[in-house]
Amino acid sequence: MSEITRLSLSQARDRLQAGELSSKELTEEMIAAVTAARPLNAFITETPERALEMAQASDARRAAGEEVGVLEGLPIAIKDLFCTQGVLTTAGSHILDGFHPTYESTVTANLWRAGAVMLGKTNLDEFAMGSSNMTSYYGNVINPWRRRDDDTPLVPGGSSGGSAAAVAARCAFGATGTDTGGSIRQPGAFAGIVGMKPTYGRCSRWGVVAFASSLDQAGPMTRTVRDAAIMLEAMAGYDPKDSTSVNRPVPSYEAAMTGDIRGLKVGIPKEYRVEGMPEAIEALWHQGMEWLKAAGAQPVDISLPHTKYALPTYYIVAPAEASSNLARYDGVRYGLRVPADSLDEMYEMTRGEGFGAEVKRRVLIGTYVLSAGYYDAYYNKARRVRTLIAQDFAKAFEEVDVILTPTAPSAAFGMGEKMDDPVAMYLNDVFTVPASLAGLPGISVPGGLSPEGLPLGLQLITGAFEEEKLFRAAGVLETAAGFEALPKFLAGE
Amino acid sequence: MSVDQETVAKIASLARIRVDEDQQVALAGELSNILEWIELLNELETEGVRPLTSVVEMTAPQRDDVVTDGDRVDDIIANAPDPANSFFAVPKVVE
Numbered sequence: 001m002s003e004i005t006r007l008s009l010s011q012a013r014d015r016l017q018a019g020e021l022s023s024k025e026l027t028e029e030m031i032a033a034v035t036a037a038r039p040l041n042a043f044i045t046e047t048p049e050r051a052l053e054m055a056q057a058s059d060a061r062r063a064a065g066e067e068v069g070v071l072e073g074l075p076i077a078i079k080d081l082f083c084t085q086g087v088l089t090t091a092g093s094h095i096l097d098g099f100h101p102t103y104e105s106t107v108t109a110n111l112w113r114a115g116a117v118m119l120g121k122t123n124l125d126e127f128a129m130g131s132s133n134m135t136s137y138y139g140n141v142i143n144p145w146r147r148r149d150d151d152t153p154l155v156p157g158g159s160s161g162g163s164a165a166a167v168a169a170r171c172a173f174g175a176t177g178t179d180t181g182g183s184i185r186q187p188g189a190f191a192g193i194v195g196m197k198p199t200y201g202r203c204s205r206w207g208v209v210a211f212a213s214s215l216d217q218a219g220p221m222t223r224t225v226r227d228a229a230i231m232l233e234a235m236a237g238y239d240p241k242d243s244t245s246v247n248r249p250v251p252s253y254e255a256a257m258t259g260d261i262r263g264l265k266v267g268i269p270k271e272y273r274v275e276g277m278p279e280a281i282e283a284l285w286h287q288g289m290e291w292l293k294a295a296g297a298q299p300v301d302i303s304l305p306h307t308k309y310a311l312p313t314y315y316i317v318a319p320a321e322a323s324s325n326l327a328r329y330d331g332v333r334y335g336l337r338v339p340a341d342s343l344d345e346m347y348e349m350t351r352g353e354g355f356g357a358e359v360k361r362r363v364l365i366g367t368y369v370l371s372a373g374y375y376d377a378y379y380n381k382a383r384r385v386r387t388l389i390a391q392d393f394a395k396a397f398e399e400v401d402v403i404l405t406p407t408a409p410s411a412a413f414g415m416g417e418k419m420d421d422p423v424a425m426y427l428n429d430v431f432t433v434p435a436s437l438a439g440l441p442g443i444s445v446p447g448g449l450s451p452e453g454l455p456l457g458l459q460l461i462t463g464a465f466e467e468e469k470l471f472r473a474a475g476v477l478e479t480a481a482g483f484e485a486l487p488k489f490l491a492g493e
Numbered sequence: 494m495s496v497d498q499e500t501v502a503k504i505a506s507l508a509r510i511r512v513d514e515d516q517q518v519a520l521a522g523e524l525s526n527i528l529e530w531i532e533l534l535n536e537l538e539t540e541g542v543r544p545l546t547s548v549v550e551m552t553a554p555q556r557d558d559v560v561t562d563g564d565r566v567d568d569i570i571a572n573a574p575d576p577a578n579s580f581f582a583v584p585k586v587v588e
Contacts, residue, residue, distance in 0.1 A: 102568035201549045214548065243553055312531040323508060330509075332581050334572035343586050344509065352511030360510055364501070364520065365527060367508040381534055383544030388537070390545060422523060423530050439548025464549065 004029045009173040009227035016073050023073030027055035027117050030075040033171035034119055036492035040142045042165040044080045045088050046120040054117040071234050072115030077172040079163050080121035081128055082108045083207040091209040092126040092136035095354025096335040105207025106239045107218045114234035119172055122162030126356045128183055128211045131428040133161025135358040143412050144169040144487035148453035154412040157187030163221045164191035171491040174222040174231050180215045181314050182432025185444040189407035189457025192446045195221045196228045199464045200439035201246035204239030212321035215436050225474045229253035256468035257475040262296030267400035271307035280450045281406045288404055288447055288458045291480035300400050304392040309385050310434040316369050316382035323366025390438040397463040402473045405431050407444040407457035435461045443474045446483040495525035
């Protein structure tokens with residue numbers, strides 16, 4: 001390791017711009033760090049040759065005086081849910097064995113156009129279904145953090161667990177994640193980094209392996225809020241190939257970080273005080289409000305009355321959409337095929353062997369709630385409650401600018417904990433799912449450490465397409481928190 | 494609502510997923526727990542509430558009805574586990 005891998009993305013960018021470093025030097029350091037971080041199992045596929053080619057091309061562009069992108073020459077990692085042309089794309093599933101897309105997802109294409117360099121594809125829960133990264137066919141990811149005086153391996157959260165671990169262990173300046181119910185924000189909190197989910201429709205979903213299409217959204221995972229702002233600027237934008245992508249200009253999110261939040265009204269939802277939440281999280285939440293208040297913001301007590309219905313709603317809507325989206329894995333067009341005598345038998349054998357336990361569970365739940373006789377009682381009921389949840393937020397945002405909550409109800413937990421009961425695992429997303437159901441942007445910022453020495457995150461939420469306000473408030477929160485703690489495992493140190 | 498082993502077998506068949514009998518028993522328990530938890534929603538009155546279809550209010554974009562893509566057979570077939578010339582091949586479906 002070197003002083004180089006410890007730079008933030010924006011610091012590395014500034015050094016490149018000043019001509020103090022080349023992309024090749026930066027990339028070589030990061031490739032070495034990726035190799036050193038193998039014990040974490042954060043990557044499914046490493047792409048060092050491609051990284052070096054991209055870095056040299058970037059240096060050449062800069063040397064030729066060409067116009068450079070916002071991520072010019074910066075090595076990043078890509079969650080293995082984004083299709084990358086010619087590079088194995090697995091979604092963490094056995095059923096996509098050997099799948100080499102013949103096309104590039106819009107978000108990754110945008111990143112490469114902005115000059116970014118690809119280090120590889122990061123591990124994730126199978127089809128992004130999980131909160132621990134323990135459902136991946138490619139094995140568990142290990143959180144670079146450890147409890148104080150305790151060597152129990154911990155989960156990095158999920159589903160974007162590989163991306164979170166890579167950024168936390170300093171073997172990528174940033175990584176893409178995707179968030180359906182908290183899959184960027186919760187691992188961000190567990191790994192002590194920033195995780196940002198934009199408004200639904202801000203980033204194109206084209207070429208991202210679909211889980212629940214009305215919820216899925218790509219976003220950046222980085223060490224600092226500024227880094228996330230820079231990265232989102234490159235990722236976002238209208239895409240005619242995704243009919244739910246929204247046609248509005250992408251502002252400079254970095255420029256929005258003025259540090260001035262005087263007069264900002266910050267909502268504190270009383271329903272987020274859940275039973276059994278550790279005292280340290282409650283205390284950090286209170287501290288977060290004090291930090292914002294000291295910067296000139298004004299706290300406002302608010303109510304989001306349908307909060308407790310958000311998780312059950314999510315666990316109808318998301319599996320229903322998943323059961324439909326995952327119908328395409330049939331052993332015919334790509335991935336695994338288990339041969340059988342009849343077509344139906346081939347489908348059943350392929351899907352029986354290709355899907356892991358959690359994916360099967362969700363596809364079966366989804367099939368059940370969509371089946372004749374239950375569609376109205378479950379699926380339509382959930383969609384009605386989803387309207388009520390969205391209305392809660394709409395009403396709250398008539399009064400406040402941002403909402404402040406904890407990101408997750410616990411710090412990172414040990415591997416194998418919470419595995420016996422699917423519902424206990426689902427409760428991880430209790431604070432992140434409501435904003436997902438309403439399609440709103442949210443960001444998790446590291447706020448402090450638990451008594452065991454593990455990072456805890458604070459979440460900010462704003463109204464739709466108010467990312468600038470979100471980054472402004474998050475930047476102030478980050479500065480006040482001054483989170484400097486480092487994980488036990490740092491790549492190559 | 495609890496589901497029994499027979500129901501698991503039925504939905505597994507609808508979902509075209511092979512689930513062994515011992516797994517069916519375990520899944521019946523797990524799925525019942527999840528469904529029981531989901532039933533919390535029944536305490537809410539939702540009469541007259543419109544089901545949410547899209548979180549972003551927008552009209553579907555339209556474009557000219559012209560061909561913009563195609564003629565990429567090799568790309569499409571490239572990942573097929575058992576291609577036959579430029580076709581996807583499957584086990585025989587008609588005798």
